[in-house]
Every structure is written in structure tokens, then in C-alpha cells.
Amino acid sequence: MPHVLISSKKCTGCHMCELACAAQHEGAYRPSVARLFSECNPTTAVIKGHTCLQTGCSKCQEACPNDAILTKEITVKVKGEFAGKEKFGDTVKGFVLVVDEDACTNCGECYDVCPTGVIHEHPTREVAYKCDLCDGEPQCIAFCQNPHVLAIDLKVDKKDKELQA
């Protein structure tokens, strides 16, 4: 962690986060290749967010036979609102898991173990792709900015907390 988390209770299912994520990483609006997603049942309005828990989970990293998932230190600067501001200030330091595309063989081991279903084979590059918190400026949070329904937030774990000092 830090990682982003979608609140099932607050999320309105607007999918702005997926759109911004795709635009940031793919250079075009292709939400089927977003790094996070919100699953909404239109009839019942039951919503389930799917996001990467980064080092708080690490199952993809553990499963990778080629050490292609690296732990990287980043500083996150969040645009817009986020609940952690009071605690952490405007920036948060921590670790994220990123794909080393040169080492990745697209073997698919990580796809099978991901509990939230957010690491996949890229449709054109033939390697795994996943959330990297936009290198410190997460666009999903920036576009989940209705101050009344802010549904995406940043969380940190123990490891990250040590870095804050």
C-alpha cells in the first residue's frame, strides 16, 4: 500500500474512475482495460469495487515465477478530496507493486490468484498490466470528486506508515 479503495456504500456507479484510469494509461478511453472497476447492478444498485491492494495483498508478486512484479517506493499526491488528508497531509509515501514488462512472460499465474480481479493480460502488449497509482497522481481519485459522494479513497498499511516520518 498505499492503495485505492472504492466504497460500495458511497459509489454512485458513474465509472469516471475507470475512464480516467484508461485515459491515463492507454492514451485513449478504453475502460475495458482500466486498472480498477466498479461492478454495479443497475436494478438493485448493489455496487462492488475492485481495486488493487498493492503490498497489502502481494499475491501476484508471490505467484510470479519470473520476479516480474516489483515493489516500488512512490510519493502519492492526491488531487481533489481524500479522507486521509487530515492524517497524512497532502502527500503520502508508500510502496506499490508494478509490472516489469521486460521480465513478464504473460504466463498468467498472477491473473489466477488476484482476489479482486484487477491484474490481466494487456490486449495488445501481451504482458500483465495493473494499477501503479498513476506514478503518484491517481486519476481515479481526481475524478471521484463529487464532495458529497467521494467514494474512492486512499488507504495505507503499517509498512507505509513507517515511511511517513
Added chain:
Amino acid sequence: MDFYQGNVLRIDLSSGTSVVEPLNMEWAEKYIGGKGLLLRYMWEEVPPGVDPWAPESPVILMTGPFAGTNVSTASRLVVGCKSPATGILNDSYVGGSFAPEMKFAGYDAIIIKGESPEPVIVTIKDDKVEFVPAMPKYWGLKTSAIEEAMRRDFDADAKTLSIGPAGENELVWACLSTDQYHKAGRGGHGALFGRKKLKAVVVRGTGSVSVGDAKAFLADMYRIHTEYVLTEDNLWANEEGTPVLGQIMSDAGVIPTRNWSTGTFDKMEGINSDAFIKIRTKNRACYQCAIGCRQFHEVDGIAGEGPEYETIAICGANCGIGDIAALSKFNQECDELGLDTISSGAVVALAMDLTEKGIKDFGLRFGEVEGYLKAPQLISKREGLGAELALGTRALAAKYGHPELAMEVKNLELPGYDPRGSFGMSLGYATSDRGGCHMRTYPIADEIVGGTLPPDTLEGKAMKIIWGNPAEGMIGENFSSVKFTGIWCDFWAVTPEQIGQIFKHAWKREFSDEEVFQIGERVWNLGRLFNLREGVEPDDIPQKLYAEEGAHTTGASAGRAIGTATFKAALQEFYQLRGWDENGVPSEAKLAELGVDVRL
């Protein structure tokens, strides 16, 4: 080109075939997308004088250039046809997530023609189009069930645009549904789907919409969101939504009550915003919308989205129903059956009126819940009293010798604003390009909600109907026409300047406010030409809404009348300001000035 996919999918249901054609970019440059591009395609694709029910009469699904991006609220789809109710153009808008999915599948527009020999569902996954038999599994399903079936049988992320039983029975106010509660409600597109034996169009897209420099675009959209979208002016929709209008309209004598016999509803507190807030459970948004106005409610085991204001007015006050559970149930029935609530409520209110006046006993009375709740089902099946109610208000009232009791314009039932309480609405209804509609211009914003224009005069209103009152928020016909090319939602009070800033991303040039307005005026005039070509009734509204003797005797708008002469003069003033002749025909000079590229 960025933002556009450049593809039109043409579906022929008669032969069960489809073909992809390039989008006409010359038309897109003039008419942008949404309403504008739809009308240009309709001019070409609707055979002049065609019977709307005929196989060659198309239903067209059109997106806007910004669907599938971070441009807030611009995810709407417009569905167009020559309406079987009115015989003129009908552009009906629907939110949800269908239009973006169409774009991701690679299409800006889908043109549907022909008539399938057997009930059919058209499924589209990117470039793969299939015609799936709808019998025996899918035909007959209600709207939530067909969507669930498509997510199960076709694709977990399928987006479905479907008809319910009402559409299958070709009811003239059957609507199209998507994401369950979102309706292309007005004008009978669902009836045409039914005639074409088309249960649903289902789409799943995994492709992309390109916007040029995506990071620069994202940065600008972030700016536009924080500065223009997430403002106090727009957040009313998130916090309360359209139910907030109920009490305001009742207090102003504007809410149609008991088939338009008064403008103030004595049981309003049962169905006003406070009452809905008490049963509110959840707030949802359409795709790519930062506002999120869709309010979910639960009462007496009835759970779901809505009702919205128009339903509260026409199916509530206008039927004398102040019982929130009954109203919610009626709304849910209409949603599941695929019925437009405005026309449904209007015809039930008429039947109640005919019963109470002793003209014809339908067993329906104002405020009585039992018969009221059975009506939607009976109408959709044309069973029992439903067989007669399915005629619609105009034909039903005429059948019993009381045409004055039908509250419609050009055979489209009127929504929830009585012009006797807000005079500007009279002209808005009369000149609306699809018949009785509140979405072309909205004098209510300034005459009632904002209080910045006097509600009891037509003085100077013709100008406002055309151009709006931008400084105060009232939308006029020209501006709504350009806003619906985007296709932006009514609930983002976007300005011409902001529209220009967003257009610039697509067309890589500046758009002045004047040009933005001119695009709207061009679209409006194109619509007028289409209606004249197809044969439009004279612009008028039910006489009691303006005649001296039609004034209310009770409620907050009692005693107010526009006056017949005043109304007719305002209509002529409107034509003159539009550059149209006394019969409402656009002049050659006006069409040339606007660059309209078709002629009668």
C-alpha cells in the same frame, strides 16, 4: 477523427443482416452529434410521408461525440423516429450506460430498419453482430428480467436497450429501457421496436474512444469539473433530485392536478421531496456523470429508482394520488412494462375524469388506489378497460365526445407544468418540435423556481422561448438544441462558453458563444423543416390553457388567464423572431444564414 468512431451500423431486420458505413463527417461538422446529427440522418433515412409503422420507417440510435470520455453527463443516447403518436420527429433521450458502450463497440450511430419475421434480439460485441431468436425465452419478459437475461446469456457487461410487454403489444407510448430505470420515454420508440419484432439491442464494447492527447484532455476535464460541474447550482440534483420540484409547483399553482382541474394539490405533502427523503436508500449516477441525481427509494417492499418529478406530477397529483407507496408502485409497474409514465398517468387521469363527470364509468376515480394500480398492466395488455385506455388521451376523449378533456399537444400528452401558473410554458408547449414537452425550453426555471421573470405575462416571452435567459438559467430552444448535440444532461447547467471549450477539443478550433447558439438554431430549423415535410399540426395547445374561460377557480394560480388573443399574438411574434412566415415556415434567408443544408 478523435471523439468520433466514424462508423454507422445499419441493421436490416427484414433480412437479418447488418453493414457498417462511414459516418458522414460533413454532417457531423455542421450538426455535431446527438440531436443535430440524428435529425440530419432522419431527413435522409425517413422516406418522406412514410407511415411511421412501415418497415422502411427507421429507428435511429445516436450518440454524442463525448460519450465514453470524462466529459460529465455527456453519456446520453438519443433515439429518433417519425413518431407513431405524433407523425412528426421524435427525439427521446436516455441516460445510463448504453451510448458509451456503443462507442466502445465502435459505432456512433445505429440505424434500424425493416421488420423481423420472428421476434429477435440484436446482439453486438464489438464488430460481431448477431440476430438471436427472442422466442421462446426472451419475448414477454419485463425490462429488469430481459436485462438480467442478457447479462447471463450474452455478456456479463452487456448493456441492453429493450422493450417490455407494452412495446411488444405496440402500445403507442411504449418506451425503450436501459439500465432498468432509464427510459427513452416519449413518442413511442418502444411501439416501433414491437412492430419490428425487435425485443432488444444489446451491446458490449471493448474498444476505445480516442481524444488526441489524453493527458492534456484529462487535465482540462479536471479543471472543467471542479470549476463548472461540482458547483452549488448543480448539486441540488444530487442532494434532492427532481422530487424537490413537487412542492414548489404545487405552491405556485403549476402542478397538474385531477386532470388539470387545478394547479395546487391538497395532498402534496404525501409525495413531496420531504416524503421521498424519508424513504431514500441510495444515490446513483449515469455513466460518466459526476452529479448523480438518480434517487433510489424503498417503501412497502417496493424498491427501486424514482419516481422523478414528471411522474410525481402526472401519475400522482394529476390522478389525485397522494399515497407515496401507491405512486411508487405505479411507477415501478410502468418501468417494468416499458410504459412512458407521463402518457400513462395522463390517460388514467382522463379516465378518472370521464368517470367522475358521469360520461363513461371506467371504475377509476381520483385518489382511489385499487383501480389505479391495475391500470398499467391492463393498458400494456389492452385488456378490459386497458383496451380503451390504450387509445391514448386524444382518441379516448374524442370517442366520448369530450376532446377538451385530453391534455396533449400534437397527440403527445403534456408533462407536469400547467401554463396557467407559468405563462411561458404555453408557448414552449405550442412550439415544441415533438409535441407536448418540457425539455425544449424551460420557462419554469425563471418564472417559478428562480422568480426572475414574472409568471403571469407573455410579454417578451417569445424571445426567451427561443434564446432562453442565459444569465438566470432558463434554457431556450436554440440552446437546448445545441446542448443535446453533446449530449449533455439538463442537470448540468453548462454555458455556451463551456460548450465551446469542450467542442474545441474535438474540432481543434475556437467556438464563440454566437456560433454555439447558431448550431442550436440550425438544428432547430432543420427539425422544423422535417416536421413541415411530414405534415405537422398547427402550433397550438388545449384552449383552456389560455382562454379566459379556462382559468382555474381554485389553487395558487386561480383567476389567471393568458387570453386567446394574447397567446395567438405571442405565437406570431415567435415566428417573426425566428425568421419564419405566419404559418411557421422558415424563410430562405434564415436557412441560408444558418447554413441549413436541406430544403423542402
